[in-house]
Amino acid sequence: MRQWFKILTVAGLVTGAPAAALAQEEGEQPSLSAQDQAALATMNAAVVDGHVIPAFKAQAEAGAALATAADAFCKAPDAAGLDKLRLAFGAASDGWQKVQHLRFGPTELFMRSSRLMFWPDPRDSVGRQLADLLAKKDPALFAPAGLEQQSVSVQGLPALERLLYGDDATKLLAGDGEAKLRCAAVAGIAANVATVAAQALADWTGGSIDYEKLVKTAGPGNDIYRSASEATVELFKSLYLAVEVVADRKLSKPLGENAGAARPRLLEQWRSGRALRNVMLDLEAAKGLWDAGMGSAVRQRDGALAAEVDKALAEVLNAAGQVSPPLETALGDPARRPAVEALVAKATALKTLIAQKVAPALGIPLGFNALDGD
Amino acid sequence: MWNLTRRATLRLAAAAAAMLPFGARPRAEGHLWFGTRLDAQGGAHATAFDAEGRPVIDLPLPARGHGIAVSPDRKIAVVMGRRPGRFALALNLADGSVAAQFAPSEGCDFCGHAVFSADGRLLYATETDWEGERGLVGVYDAAAGFARVAAWESGGLDPHDVRLLPGDGRIVVANGGILTHPDAPGAKLNLEDMDSSLAVLSLADGSIERHFRLEPGLFQLSIRHLVVGRDGTVGFVMQYEGPAERLVPLGGLLRPDGTLQLLEMPRDGLADLRQYCGSAAADAAGETFGMTSPRGGSAAFFRFSDGGYLGSRGLSDVCAIAADPALAGGFYIAGGHGGIERVSPSVRAEVLQGDLARTALWDNHMALA
Numbered sequence: 001m002r003q004w005f006k007i008l009t010v011a012g013l014v015t016g017a018p019a020a021a022l023a024q025e026e027g028e029q030p031s032l033s034a035q036d037q038a039a040l041a042t043m044n045a046a047v048v049d050g051h052v053i054p055a056f057k058a059q060a061e062a063g064a065a066l067a068t069a070a071d072a073f074c075k076a077p078d079a080a081g082l083d084k085l086r087l088a089f090g091a092a093s094d095g096w097q098k099v100q101h102l103r104f105g106p107t108e109l110f111m112r113s114s115r116l117m118f119w120p121d122p123r124d125s126v127g128r129q130l131a132d133l134l135a136k137k138d139p140a141l142f143a144p145a146g147l148e149q150q151s152v153s154v155q156g157l158p159a160l161e162r163l164l165y166g167d168d169a170t171k172l173l174a175g176d177g178e179a180k181l182r183c184a185a186v187a188g189i190a191a192n193v194a195t196v197a198a199q200a201l202a203d204w205t206g207g208s209i210d211y212e213k214l215v216k217t218a219g220p221g222n223d224i225y226r227s228a229s230e231a232t233v234e235l236f237k238s239l240y241l242a243v244e245v246v247a248d249r250k251l252s253k254p255l256g257e258n259a260g261a262a263r264p265r266l267l268e269q270w271r272s273g274r275a276l277r278n279v280m281l282d283l284e285a286a287k288g289l290w291d292a293g294m295g296s297a298v299r300q301r302d303g304a305l306a307a308e309v310d311k312a313l314a315e316v317l318n319a320a321g322q323v324s325p326p327l328e329t330a331l332g333d334p335a336r337r338p339a340v341e342a343l344v345a346k347a348t349a350l351k352t353l354i355a356q357k358v359a360p361a362l363g364i365p366l367g368f369n370a371l372d373g374d
Numbered sequence: 375m376w377n378l379t380r381r382a383t384l385r386l387a388a389a390a391a392a393m394l395p396f397g398a399r400p401r402a403e404g405h406l407w408f409g410t411r412l413d414a415q416g417g418a419h420a421t422a423f424d425a426e427g428r429p430v431i432d433l434p435l436p437a438r439g440h441g442i443a444v445s446p447d448r449k450i451a452v453v454m455g456r457r458p459g460r461f462a463l464a465l466n467l468a469d470g471s472v473a474a475q476f477a478p479s480e481g482c483d484f485c486g487h488a489v490f491s492a493d494g495r496l497l498y499a500t501e502t503d504w505e506g507e508r509g510l511v512g513v514y515d516a517a518a519g520f521a522r523v524a525a526w527e528s529g530g531l532d533p534h535d536v537r538l539l540p541g542d543g544r545i546v547v548a549n550g551g552i553l554t555h556p557d558a559p560g561a562k563l564n565l566e567d568m569d570s571s572l573a574v575l576s577l578a579d580g581s582i583e584r585h586f587r588l589e590p591g592l593f594q595l596s597i598r599h600l601v602v603g604r605d606g607t608v609g610f611v612m613q614y615e616g617p618a619e620r621l622v623p624l625g626g627l628l629r630p631d632g633t634l635q636l637l638e639m640p641r642d643g644l645a646d647l648r649q650y651c652g653s654a655a656a657d658a659a660g661e662t663f664g665m666t667s668p669r670g671g672s673a674a675f676f677r678f679s680d681g682g683y684l685g686s687r688g689l690s691d692v693c694a695i696a697a698d699p700a701l702a703g704g705f706y707i708a709g710g711h712g713g714i715e716r717v718s719p720s721v722r723a724e725v726l727q728g729d730l731a732r733t734a735l736w737d738n739h740m741a742l743a
Contacts, residue, residue, distance in 0.1 A: 355710075359690075
């Protein structure tokens with residue numbers, strides 16, 4: 001944390017002319033009135049209180065429960081214990097999914113997002129790194145001090161998923177040295193997930209970083225957010241990302257060009273069969289953020305637009321509900337595939353609506369250039 | 375993906391003639407500004423407008439377009455597909471008809487930018503060779519329907535913008551240095567050890583004559599867009615992939631003698647760029663240039679001669695920028711939330727009117743033709 005603050009305070013890497021020396025020619029940019037900024041500040045606080053903090057609390061609780069379940073399993077590994085542990089893994093995975101769109105501040109400090117969920121992984125870094133680490137046959141490498149020295153790809157949920165659901169998952173129950181080693185890996189990674197999730201929550205809710213306060217005190221004198229609208233930008237990007245992952249990242253490549261070309265192993269968490277649930281959680285997170293305050297802020301400025309977004313959110317959630325699980329086989333099933341394609345189309349339409357219309361309604365400059373630039 | 379067929383070419387050509395949704399008129403004498411845009415359904419178009427912002431060419435694209443290369447005789451504009459680009463479309467500027475369509479070679483994708491040789495016979499396009507995990511400059515023969523006649527290594531991953539240096543003997547390539555993968559849309563896979571660089575290539579044989587990197591402390595700056603001044607000074611424009619809280623320079627100059635200089639500007643102006651510049655253009659005289667940040671809705675202007683900061687102008691989601699020959703030190707800028715403006719560092723000279731100027735939503739780049 002000290003390192004992070006150092007970055008904050010020595011941000012003046014660019015020496016150059018002091019701001020006063022050269023007049024900024026920004027006068028004609030439609031700037032927001034004090035009243036607009038106040039409305040955004042109110043919205044920011046409502047979204048942080050009603051959406052962000054509860055999601056990080058839930059993630060931290062699920063992470064702690066996962067660590068507890070892993071320890072319990074490793075004391076007496078059996079099939080029933082493994083089932084329980086898998087449930088705890090699912091809950092922790094859900095916890096991540098509910099914050100994965102909030103990729104600013106605490107989520108991005110210390111590479112937390114990559115350490116919790118290294119995905120996508122087209123070069124199979126998780127598989128290779130985990131295999132290398134297991135081959136060293138040293139349980140200490142998975143203890144906290146050992147694990148944090150390793151690649152981020154083996155520190156989080158994807159590595160845990162391999163251990164719990166991969167082809168070798170039964171080795172956890174063999175009662176031999178390999179089982180002990182794998183248990184140490186499971187327990188160590190679960191403990192790391194718990195720690196990282198707890199740290200993210202701690203940085204949101206107090207301590208030396210206190211990101212909640214940083215967002216709520218946006219304005220002159222705040223190094224990170226010079227105005228409420230700058231903090232709104234983060235929340236807006238989060239709304240966009242929650243939809244964009246569904247529109248562009250999580251489904252399009254697994255779908256392929258046609259049913260015969262589907263590639264279900266490009267789905268997120270295909271081993272544990274969570275891909276469809278994850279997409280649903282992402283869209284619910286978008287709706288959660290919108291309903292927690294952004295929607296009403298837009299409604300005050302443009303009621304018709306807010307209604308349009310409400311409708312699009314309902315439609316995309318409905319489209320996700322129309323996909324018959326499991327998604328892993330729906331992609332290549334001519335009967336079930338159209339529902340997946342319809343979901344992508346609805347998500348794309350909502351993404352476009354958010355980029356083109358919602359940002360201007362909030363008075364922030366982000367459009368498709370800013371959100372999907374190159 | 376999108377296959378190049380003669381039938382498709384003809385269909386597009388017919389569409390070009392038919393589709394002028396903004397009430398176009400024939401091309402006026404003088405310049406065109408050629409960009410790409412998205413409609414409300416997210417569909418992409420290649421669109422050129424005249425000095426008053428009236429549409430002259432408007433053509434549907436198979437996917438989002440990106441950079442536009444204009445031939446030296448201003449007869450052809452090549453619209454490159456957005457990264458990972460699967461198409462390039464060469465248009466006749468006289469009538470908007472399709473001169474050629476071409477696709478990247480097997481195993482490669484376009485990276486979004488290209489530039490013509492000084493004689494207009496060759497087109498140099500940045501590409502990624504996925505299997506080889508390397509950046510390329512593909513060389514295309516305009517007279518042969520843009521057949522690829524050579525491919526050179528660009529000197530790094532993720533080559534993006536490419537520009538001709540004065541004298542036609544060399545090009546400069548911005549290697550963004552970010553590793554991506556076709557199976558992982560939107561993912562940047564090497565932010566912890568990315569390696570961006572500027573490479574100067576000989577056009578005689580593609581050899582890398584000079585290769586420049588920023589100091590190690592700035593390794594997470596991705597050099598992506600380029601402009602070239604009258605004296606051959608290269609302006610390079612960057613995006614930062616490091617911690618959100620860190621304020622770093624987003625532009626620099628590479629002098630003909632090989633000296634590198636990072637651009638200084640007031641802290642607030644720099645903070646307004648929000649760690650990201652997405653496009654750049656030199657003015658008509660090659661004395662100044664502008665770089666745009668859609669994230670900040672801000673365009674910042676600099677002198678080539680000493681890197682001096684000249685001022686900033688705001689426009690929501692602004693990225694597209696091209697020179698305005700009618701305004702000293704002036705530019706056309708266009709925004710992703712709509713709007714075309716003629717600006718210079720000191721004035722907002724004109725907000726263009728008309729349907730296109732008011733309603734079209736402009737994508738990353740625009741070229742003066």
